[in-house]
Every structure is written in structure tokens, then in C-alpha cells.
Amino acid sequence: MYKYDAIDRQLINERVEQFRDQVSRWQAGELADDEFRPLRLQNGLYIQRHAPMFRIAVPYGMLNAAQLRRMAHVARKYDHGYGHFTTRHNLQLNWPKIEDVPDILAELAEVEMHAIQTSGNCLRNITTDQFAGVAADEIIDPRPLAEILRQWTTFHPEFAFLPRKFKIAISGTEQDRAVTWFHDIGLHLKVVDGQVGFTVIVGGGLGRTPIRGEVVRDFLPWQDILTYCEAILRVYNRAGRRDNAYKARIKILVQALGVDAFAKLVEEEWAHGKGGPATITQAEYDRIAAHFTAPAYESLGETALPEEKAFRRWVDRCTQPHKVAGYTAVTLSLKAHGVAPGDITSEQMEVVADLADRYSFGELRISHEQNIILADVKQADLYAVWQIAKENGLATPNIGLLTSMICCPGGDFCDLANAKSIPIATAIQARFDNLDYLFDIGEIDLNISGCMNACGHHHVGHIGVLGVDKNNDEFYQVTLGGRQGNQAKLGKVIGPSFAANEMPDVVEKIIKVYLEQRSDEERFLDTFDRIGIDPFKNRVYEGRAHGKAKAADKETA
């Protein structure tokens, strides 16, 4: 894992002091609310429904045990003793006091953590795949380049006041697990004729206008990634719309110009920067990559695991093939039934930190599905890990299944919400509480957002749920067939929305259609692709001819 050197450390300490000064000038009235707002946002500090909300960065999802312990401590001392992992490698605290934030930052800085650019109209935290470095299908480890990009984005002077937020994701595996098609820039590492480079995707995004990104360059040598990103950002900074926040993302610019014209502008801009000082050197790559070398793996054979059914079930769902024989990557589910998806208490953080120290070289990963990963567990230790995880509510064997949904904080915490999302998640979890049934249903991504900003990624859920507001009542719109990964695609809306209390039934009906229609081994998504949306629609709105008409009336009202 990357360790700060003296300059990295100095920079985040200076950041703490800068923010302390900004908070005190704001308190003294020298900085107006409007002036303070972008400054605090660039430090992950929102003002939300109940209280400020504070977003701590976990750059490309990598953490060590000491950092997680510190987050546990911070959540306990300055908040209500828990945090919420997001879809963007961040931890959110929902109740800190603004005046405490400089102290929180100082405590985080001691363990090389920060909240830099976790929000605001700037270059955000870089994200990647939670199995980077250990995935069996990895082509190139994306972490050294993610760190190089992190440094480049940090306090970039030209791009701190962009038209809108800007998110970059990087993936180095055959199967994309970083949602690269739905980021402002999505980077896919690949090897062509022995040369390492990127496919560069630009202009994807979810939110109110969801758009799948477009390839602006099929192959870019890795050394050129910073100069090329500068070119993209400069074109966007100058030409992106600033008159309307909803049309300000780069995806709108790419669509307005057309991808070819956009790519041409970028190439023209890049012609000036290409080969310049920001071209990455092999020495720098090697220096950074040395932080991401493999831990001291032992040579182990494959280990036979105990037969116990509950344990096997967990192994089936919560472990992932590993590059190295005898090891496995374990996902600790933060999707226990009845708990808000992604929530973790300070006690749980400490348990996880101990697990990492004992069983996984002291390191951890955060996934965009809001779970925690122990990436390097010996198969022989799995049983012990499972027992500790189980005692602490972290071993729900539901990874990839219906109840392991992605869910945004929604109306319980977020000011922008049209509807609550956590109670919908909880109600669906309660309905599908039978593990055998859940296993039988198999792989399904259910994603829930409380408004069209799409923080819960509902567009790319196999089943997506979106909170909508109608006459001040909370309703939910359902989409089907969305997906992340290499074939990433937006889901389709099935029809009029539903009341909160209908949602478990609606999901159950969708599942029933699938179970009736599936052929052997077919996953939900395959069945959906084969039979299309109508059978699902018909079942869900069956007997609601009147209801449907009524709901439709309401919608146009």
C-alpha cells in the first residue's frame, strides 16, 4: 500500500491548517457562507438534513488496519459511533460538528488520511476495483497508476473550479468492476503488442441524465495519461456549460459536440502537452509501484475446507478467486439484514482492523458495492475469519445476491432526497430473509437511490429503484436490465411508480417471473435479456388495470 513520504505528509498537514484557517475566518464572518461553501465542499463537508455531513476519502479503496481503527475512533469521538461507506470509496459521517472538522482532519492526517476533494466541482477521488492486485483476471495492477493520478488531481490549480464534479475510475482486469463506462473518465488498462496503455472512455455518468461513456481513444500509452487527462480537463473547463448545473457535466459536452468532434478537440489540445514534463517516467512508475508489491505470501497448496453448510454458503458467496494458490479474497458483507446498506459501527471497524492484522497482512479494501474486503486470506484461515465475522454481523452470505443491495442514504440523511431509500432496502431484506430462497434466486444487483442524482447507482442495477416525489408523497420507480461491467448498460423503466409499502411485493413479483421463466443456470439478467421486459411489466401491473390508469393519471397531474 502507498506510504506517504515527507512531502505527502507535509501537504496534508498544511491542508489541515488551511482548512482550520478557513473555518475560523468563516466563524469570524470574514468568509461569507457562499464563499465558504465551495471550500468546505472541496473538503467533503456538506450541510445536510440533520447536521453537517463529512466525507472521508479512501483513495482507490485501499486502507490499512491503523487507518480503519482511526476512522472507528473518529466516528466514536465526533459522531454517533458509525459511518456509511459509499459507492465512491468514501466513508461518510452523518453528524459531525463543523467546528470539529479541523480536529478530525488532524487526527486523520496522522494516519495518512484526508477528505481532500471528496466533494465539490473538482477532480474527485480516483476509484478502482476492490480486487486490484489480487484478482485472478487482472491484466495490469491499476493501483500505481491510480496513485499517480491521485497525486496529479490533488490541488490541481487549473481544475479546482470546474463546471461540475469530475470522477475518474481505472480498471486493470478483464471484467470491469469499476463502472468505468459510467464515469467522467473511465480508464481501462490493456496490453497491445507488449505495450501497456489505456482505452480512454469519456462522458459517462449516472445522475439525472444517465449516459454511457464513449471511447475517445482506443489506446493511449500509460506514460501519457497525465498529459492526456490535462487535455480533456482543459477542453471541459473551457467549453463545459456553466449556465445550468444539470447540464454541466462533461457527458453533456461530449453529447453536444459528438464524440468525434470532442476527441478531435482533445487531440488538438493534447498536441501541445504531449511529451511534456508531466509525461510519467519509468523511474516514477517504479517508485510508486514498489509500494504495491505482493505481500509475503507463503507457498501453499489448495486447502480442503470444512463441510459445514453455513460456512460453505459463506465461502460460496463471500470469497473470490485469488492469483496466488492457497489464498482467497474475502468480502465482509455490510449488508446484514435490517441494517442500512454500507453502514458500519466503530466496534465493527475495530473487529475488521483486527481481522486484517491477523489474517490479511494488515490491509483492506472498500468496494463500490459498499462492502469491505480482506484481500489476502489463507484458505486455511477462512473458518476462523468466518467465525469472527459472523459474531460481529459481517458474514451475511449475500454478496451478489438480492439483499446485498447498493443503497444511498436517501431521505433519512440527504437533503436532496425525494424519498427514503434505507427503509425500502430494509423491507426488501426482510421479505427475502430466507437464505435458501435467496441462494436459489442467485446473482442479482438491486440498487436503490433516493433521487435522480443516482448516488445508489439505480440505473445500473439489474433491478433499480428510484425514489420520486409526487405531490409531496414518496413513490418509487423501478428499472430493469441495467448492469455494470464490460457490457454496462442502463436499465429500462417498467412503468408508473409504486408506494413504499408495495415495493417488497413488486420485487417479489419480478423474482417470481424470473423463477418461472428461467432455464437451468440462467441468471436473472440472462432471462431478462431473453424474454424482455413485458412479462415482468405484465405481472407487476396485473390486476392494476384501474390502478395503473389511476397511477398514470396521477403522474401526469
Next chain:
Amino acid sequence: MAQLIKDKTIAVDTWKTLELAESETPETVALPAGDIIFPLPVWQARKTEIISTCKRIGLLIQPDERVEDVAGDLEYFIVIAVNFPKFVDGRGYSTASLLRQRYAYQGELRAVGDVLHDQLFFMQRVGFDSYALKDGKNAAHAVNKGFSSFGDVYQASTSQPQPLFRRRS
């Protein structure tokens, strides 16, 4: 009056910016004498006249105006002022980067408009060397703290054309 910070000290501003009344156009506006900063459209409409009458010429660029359009004229300007109508409008940073890096502009580069303490560090990095700080702001505090927020920087830009990784020992 905006307070001018130049070369990291509080300075006296000798320049006036030409403002057009509603009834005036770049073609019709009277050209005043003295150290004048001309809006870009006025410069474009009256270039020859300005060159023949003014000793010292300044230029004002708005966020949506393209430096490319005056790239050939830069030798005439003692000062180029880049306007930030709102401090959150970041186009001026790219304007400054282009002026310094691509077009090698050597004269005074001034940030004007909604210019605040907390932007100074970034502004100096893209090549500004003078700042018309927004009215009512504490210029002394800004001079003291605004430029020295960080002791080093990661990425290449005007004030430090070598990225940190080429300078790390």
C-alpha cells in the same frame, strides 16, 4: 475600490479599466488617455488606433473569450486582466495557463473580479502575479497566508513547470 496585491505585497493600482455604457459600442466608445485596460472587443475593433495613441496598453479578457484570438498581439500588453465574474467560474485558470505556457506571455497577469483569499494559491500557480482582491476582504491576511498554503505541489503548472516526481530525490 478593489485592493491590488502585486508581487505578494499590497500595491497602488495605476490602471483604469474602460467600461462601456449601455449606449456605447466597441466601435464608438471614446478612448481615454492614461493607463487603460481595454476590453477585448474594443481592442479588436480599435487596435490600430489604440496602438498609435496609448503608450501603455492593458487588455481585459472575460471567461468566455478566447486567448487564441489575441495570441498574436501579446507583445502590446503591459498587463492582461482576466475577469472572474464569480470565483467559482474556473475558466480564467485555463486562460492564464494558456497565456503563460502556450503563448509565453511575460507581462503582468492580473486576476480581477470576484477574487478571494482562498483562490490566490491556485491563481499564482497558473501564472497570475497580481490580484485585484474583492472589496472588503482582509488584504493583509491574504498576503500573509494566501500564497503559502502549501510548501510544495504535485503537478506541473506555470509557477512550477516540473511535476514533483521529476524533482523528488
